[in-house]
Amino acid sequence: MHAAPAGESSGARPRSPAPARSGTQSDRRTERVLGALAAGVLGLIALMTITVFAKAWPSFSHNGLTGWFQSGGDVDQQLREMLTSGTQGGHPTYHLRAWPLLWGTILTTGLAVLIGIVFSTFAAIFIVEFAPAPVRRVIEPIVRLLGGVPSVVYGLIGILAIAPWVNHHLLSESRKSSVEYLVQLAGSNLSTATLILTVMITPIMVAIVSSSLAAVPGPWTEGSAALGVNRWRTIWRISLRTARPAIIAAAVLATARALGEAIMLSMVSGGRGFAANPIDGITFLFEPVRPLAATIVQNSEALSAPSLGRTLYAMAAVLMVSAALLSLAGWAAKQPLKRYGIRA
Amino acid sequence: AARALLVDGSTSVFPLATQLAAAYHKAFPKLAKPKIGQGQSDAGINDVASGRVDIADVSRDPIQGVDPHGLIFTKIAQDGICLITNSANPISNLSTQQVQAIFTGQTRDWSDIPGSKVSGPIDLFDRDGASGTQDAFQNIFLGQDLKVSPSATAETSNGLVQNAVRSTPNAIGFVSFAFTEGVNAVPYQGIPCTLRNAKSGQYQGVRNFWMVTKGAPKAAASKFLKWVTSSHNKVARRIIASNWIAIH
Amino acid sequence: MPPPVRRIAIDRPPRVLPPSANGAGATAAGSPNPRRRLARPPVSDVIERMRIESVSLAYGARWVVREVTLPVRRGEVLALIGASGSGKTTLLRSLNRLTEITAGATRAGRITLDGEEIERLEVNELRRRVTMVFQQPNPFPMSIFENVAYALREENHGIGLGRARRRRSRRELEPDVVDALVRAGLYDEVAADLDHPALRLSGGQQQRLCIARALAARPEVLLLDEPCSALDPLSTATIEELIVGLRESVAIVIVTHNLQQAQRVADHVAFMHLGELVEYGSSEQVFDNPRRERTREYVSGAFG
Amino acid sequence: MPPPVRRIAIDRPPRVLPPSANGAGATAAGSPNPRRRLARPPVSDVIERMRIESVSLAYGARWVVREVTLPVRRGEVLALIGASGSGKTTLLRSLNRLTEITAGATRAGRITLDGEEIERLEVNELRRRVTMVFQQPNPFPMSIFENVAYALREENHGIGLGRARRRRSRRELEPDVVDALVRAGLYDEVAADLDHPALRLSGGQQQRLCIARALAARPEVLLLDEPCSALDPLSTATIEELIVGLRESVAIVIVTHNLQQAQRVADHVAFMHLGELVEYGSSEQVFDNPRRERTREYVSGAFG
Amino acid sequence: MATRATPLTAPGGAPLAGRPRDSIAAWPLADRLGYLTCWAAGIALCLVTAAIVLFMLVKGISYLRPSLLVQSPQGSLDQSKAGGFLDPIVGTLLLTALGTALAAPVGVALAAWLSEYARPAWLARTVESGVEMIAGVPSVVLAIFGLLVFSQGFLSFLSQTSAGGSVFGKSFFAAGGMMSLLALPLIVSSTREALAQIPAHVREASYALGKTRATTIWRVLLPSVRPNIASGVTLGMGRIIGDTAIVVVLLGATLQTEGAGGAPLLSTLRGTGSTLTSYVYTNSPTGEGNAPQKAYAAAFVLLMLVVGLNAIVTRLSNGPRATNAERSPLRRGLRAVRTPWTR
C-alpha cells in the first residue's frame, strides 16, 4: 500500500543485535537465588509427593484404580479389617472401595465452596461498594480474625452448640427411623459439616475478592456511570469482570482448604463412611458422611498397621492430585481473561 | 548431661504417665527426666520400634502381625470401660446378651429393653476402628466374632461419645471410667461400673495400660519401669489407684 | 523485503490524508493559519437544552467553581477554556451529576435539562441523556464490539419495575455499533476485528472508541473533557470534524487546553479562571476582542 | 464568603499567572504568535552524544521503525513528530534499550553513545546515563523526597550483594534532591511538604516531579515522550522553558504531537511517518520550507 | 471531614442542591434484588461474625481466670483441676513466630520471582501449582512427612536424640518448618495478585532510571503491595495458629514446653511443647483431657492472640516511613489494595 521503504532489504530479517549484556551481576544473582529458592521449595514438595505416592502404591495396585474409586461394601468395615489384617500371620488385606469417602469429600467441599463463593462475592461487594465507612472499618479486621479462627474452635462450637441443636430441632423420630436400617442420623451430619465448613472458608474468599474489587480502576467504573449505567450493573458488568481472576484464585484456595480440612470435619461430619443419598430427599442433608481428610485423621492412630497405613497414604495421594488439578483448572480459567487486559 | 528419657503414645495413658513421670522426677532428680508426649497408641509403637522414643504408652493389647517384632509390653495398670446411656434413661442393668444384641443391631428399639425409661430407636455410639477403647470393648463385651452394627455412629474419642450420649436421649455408648460424668453408667451383669468394683475384680469390663520398650528395657527406661511397677512403691501405687486399677 | 504485515487493525497504519481523511486534508492543506474555523454545515435551529444558573461547586469546604451561569444549546459547540485547576472538569462533571460520585463534593445553584432540574431526574436516566467522554481514554476490558454495545445492552434496563431484561442479540446490535464506530471515524480501522481486545488499540484509537461508545447511547448532550489531548493531529482532525458535524443533532460542551482547537470547533467560548466565569461570548468575540484583561492575557499567551 | 482554603500542597490552587508563574507570563504575554521560539540562552558548543544508524525495530515480525538514521547532540533539542503509530515512542525507547523488556521486540542497526555501541554498555549503566520521562506522570508511591532520592541512591542491591554499599543518609541526599527539584521548577511549590505522598500532587506537578527524578540521576541524554500532553498551558510553559534551559548540559530528545511545541523548543526536528524517517532538518527548515510533500501536508494541517 | 461540620454557604448564598433522590428505587427489579442480596450477605457476614465472637467471648470469659494465664498445665486425668495454660500460650507464640518468620520471606520471594522473572516458564508454572497444591494437603500428611524428614540423622541438631541414640524429630524447629509450608500458599498468592496489578509503566519508570529489577522489586514494587503482603501473612498466620495435626505429630503436644540442651532459647526451640490449639483440642471432647470449660477459655485466649497478631502485622505493613495520610483507613486493610495508580 505504501512505497517500499528504502534499503528495506537490509531490514529484512530481525538481525538480533549483538549479544546484549542484560542486567548487572547483582541482578542476575538475584534472579538465580530466587529461582533456586523456588526450585528448592518445589523440590521439597516433589519429595513429599513422591514419598506419599510410594507409600500409597500397594493400595492402588491391589484394588486397581477403577476398583479403588468404586463403591461396594461398607468402607468402614473394610478399614477395620485392614487394621486387624495380618493378625494370626495372615496376609494383610488391601481391599477397599473408597467411593463413599470420595463422595463425602465431594459433597462437603462442593456444597461449601458453591455457597461460599456466591455468599462471599456478594459480601465482598457489600464491603467495598455499599457498606458505610464505619461498618467497613469494623468488619474488615473482623473478617481477617475469622480467617484466623482455628478449625478446632469451629469444631468445638460445632459439637457443643450446633450439632445438639440440629439433633433436637431438625431430626424427628420418624426421620431417624426412616433410614434406621441403613444409617443412624445424629446431630453431626452433612448439613452441619457443610455449614461450618462454609463459615470457615468464607473469610479467605471475602478477603481476596474484596481486595481486588477495591482495586478496580476508577476510570472504568466512572466511564460506565457516565453512560447512565446504574451502580449495580456497573459492579456486575465491570467490577466483577475485572475481579474475576481474583474470584477464581479465591475459589481455588478455598476449595483446597476445604479438601484439606480434617480436624473440624472429623468432629462434626458424622464419622461414618456412608454415601449420603440424594434420593432420600431432605433426609439426605442429615445423613452422616466422612471425607477423605477426616478419615485420615481419624485413623492416623493406625498408620503403623501395614495395610491401613498404606491405604491412608493412598487417600492423601488422591487429595494431593485433586489439589494439583484444581490449581491447574484455576490457571486455565484465568487465561481467556488475560487477553482483554485483565491482569491475573 | 544424661540424655532425655523420651516417652510417647496413647492419649488415654497420657494423664497417668505424666503424673508418674512428675513423681519419678521428684523422687530421683539426678536421673534422666521422662518427657511425656501424647499422640496415639500406634504412633507410639512406631516411635519406639524405630527407636525414636524409649518408651511408648499403649492402651491396647498387643496384636500379633501388626506390631513390629521385638517389642516388650509391660503392663502398668488397668482401666475400666463403662456402658453409658443418657441420664434420661437410667437403665438399672444390662446382661451380656442384651449388650451384644444392642450393639450388633439385633435389638433396635428401647421398648425391647426391660427397664429402659425411653422408647424409640436406639442410637448406637461406637468408637473408630483404631481406638484402644474400641479394641477393648470388642474383646471384653462382644468377643472376637461379633461386630458392632455398621449403622452405628463412630466417634473419635471418649469425650465425643460422652458428649453425644449426654445430648441424645436414645443413645448408648461406651467410655473409660473417667468419662461417666453427666451420663448414666449402666451396671453390667448386675455390677455397677465403679472404680471400686473394678478394683475388687467384680466388674469385668477392664482393659490394660502398657508401657512398651524395644527389647528389654535399657538403662534409664528400665529404671523408670522398675519404679513404676515395683509392688512396694507407695507413690506410684497411690497415683495409679487415684483413677485406675493398680495391678502389682 | 520486510515480512508481510499482518493486517489487523492494531497493526493497520493510521489513516493518512489520501484517501480517507481528505476531509481533514481539505480543511487543512494550504491553510497555514491554524486558527481558521472548520467548514461548518449550516445548523437548522439553535435550541437551548441545558441551563447552568449561578452554580457553585465545592470539594469539602473549598469552592472550586463560583456562581457560574451558562446556557448549553443544541446546534452549537460550547468550549470551556481556562488554566489548570480553574474548575472546568468539575463544572463539566456536575452537568450529569458525576460529581456526586466524588466524596465531599457539594453543589449550589440550579442546573436544568429542558427546564427540568437535573436532580429531579433519575440519575442514570440523566446520564444516559447527558454522557461524558473523559480525558484519559478508558475503554473497558472487553472486545471492541462489546465496548460499544455496552451502553446499548444496558439501556433497556431502564426505569420501571424489572423490565424484562431480554439480552439483545449481537445481530440486533450490530447496526447500531457499526454506525457509532463510523460516526467516530474508527470503523475502517477496526472493521476486520471487532472482537479484538479494546485495550490493544493505540491511544488515539482508544479515545475514538470511547467517543463511539458515548455516541452509541444516542445522548442529547455530549460532554467532552479534553478529548484530544493525547491524540495526534490526524486523529484530532477526525474528532474535530465529528464534533462540528454532531452539533446539529447533539448539544456539545468541550473542555480544552488547546486554544486553536477551541477556535476551530467552538461557536461559543467560556473562559474560566480560578472557578469564576470570567468571560462568555461567541468564539470570534472572545478570541479577537476579549472584553476582560485576564481573558486577553490568556488567549494571547497561546500556549498549548 | 467561602471558608478559608487549607493551604497544604495537595489542594493549594495551581499556579496562576500572578504571582507565581510570571516567568511563564513573561514569555507568554504580548506574543500573539504561538510559533515564536522561546528565548534561548546561547549554547557554548554542540557535541554529538548518540548516533542512530539505519536502525529498524520490529514487534514480532512486524517492522514499525525502518532504517532510521539520526544524530543526538548535546546543546540542542531534537523533536520527533509524526502521526500516531508512526513509531516515535518505539524509537525513543530503543535508545536506552527499554525495548528489550517488551516481549518480541527486535532491533537491527547500530546505536552508539559517545561512539560506543549501547549493547556493549551495561544496561543499567546505560539507562542511568540515558533516562526517560513518560507520557503519563508516574511517580512512585513514596514521599516526594523519596521519589527524587530514589534516583540518587546509587545502590543497586540484589540478594547476596545485599546493601553492601552504605545507604546515603537523608542529610547527604538533601542538597541534590533540592537541586533537582529546583531545576525542574517544582521546588517552591513543594518545599514545605517534601514528605507528602507524591501521588497527591496535581498532574502537572507530578510530571515535573518525574522530570526532577530523571534529572537527579544527572543523565547525559534525556528522552521525553509527550511530556506535556496531559498538562495545562502553564505547566507546559514551565516545562518547555526547563527543556530549553537544560539543553546546554544534556542532550534532549522529545516526542510531541504538538507542532507549536516542537517549534518552540526544538533546534532540529525529525518527522516520522509509518516508521520511516521522512525528513530531518533544522526546526525552521522543516516547518517553513519542508522538502518532502508528506511533511508539508503534515505541518501545514497544523492540528493539535 | 471535619470542615464540613460548619454548614457550607455558597458564594452567592444560593441554596445547596438537596441531597439527590436515591435512584435505587428506580432500578429494575433484578438490580434491586441484587442490591438487597448484597446487604443481606453483608449483614449475614456481620451477624455470623458477631455470633461466633460473642459466643467465644461469653464462654471464654465465664471460664477464664487470671490464674490460668500464669500457671503451667499439670498432668492429671481431670484437666479442669490441673493448672493453667501458660506453656501453650508461649508455645503458640513461639511456633507462630517461627513459622511466619520462615514463610513470609520465602513466600514474598516466591511471589516476586513468579511475577517478575518466572523463567523458565515451565518451572514457574510447576512451582505455582505445587504451592497451591500444598493448600489442599491435609496437614496431617505434611506432619507425617515432616517426621520422616526431621528424624534424619543429619538434622539431629534441630531436635533431640533419645537415649536409644536415634533422632526424635519432634521440636519447635520441625513443627515450625512444616507450618511455614502450610502458610506459604496464602502469602504467595495474595502477594502475586497485587504485584500483577501494578501497571507496567511504573516498572519501566524505574528501569529507565537505570535501576535493576532487584532494586525495582525491593524499593518500588514490594513497598506498594505491603498491605497485600500483610493480609497474606495474617491469613497464613491463621493457618499456623489453627493447625492441630502438625502440633500433635511434630511438636509432641507435651503439656509443658520442655527444652533440650543448654542454650536458653535454642533449647526450647529444639524441645517439645504444645500450642493453645492443641490444648483446646486435647481438652475438648475430642481429646482425652475432656475439660470443655478450659477448652473455651483457651480458645478465647487464642482468639485474643489472633487479634493481637493481626494488629501487629497490619501496623508493620504500614511501614516505618508511612505518613499519617498513608495510615488513613483508605490505605489500610482490604481497601489498601487499591493501587495508587488506579485513581
Ligand SMILES: Nc1ncnc2c1ncn2[C@@H]1O[C@H](COP(=O)(O)OP(=O)(O)OP(=O)(O)O)[C@@H](O)[C@H]1O
Ligand atoms: N476529587 C477532588 N477532591 C478535592 N479537590 C479536587 C478534586 N478534583 C479536583 N479538585 C480541585 O478542584 C480544582 C478544580 O479542578 P478541575 O479538575 O475542575 O480543574 P480543571 O480546570 O479541570 O483543571 P485541568 O485543566 O488540569 O483539567 C483544582 O484545584 C483541584 O485541585
Ligand SMILES: Nc1ncnc2c1ncn2[C@@H]1O[C@H](COP(=O)(O)OP(=O)(O)OP(=O)(O)O)[C@@H](O)[C@H]1O
Ligand atoms: N508492545 C507492542 N506490541 C506490538 N505492537 C506495538 C507495541 N507497542 C506499539 N506497537 C505498535 O507499533 C507501532 C508504533 O507504536 P508507537 O507507540 O511507537 O507509535 P507512536 O508514534 O508512539 O504513536 P503515538 O504517537 O500514539 O504514541 C504502532 O502501530 C503500535 O500499534
Ligand SMILES: [Mg+2]
Ligand atoms: Mg480537567
Ligand SMILES: [Mg+2]
Ligand atoms: Mg507514543
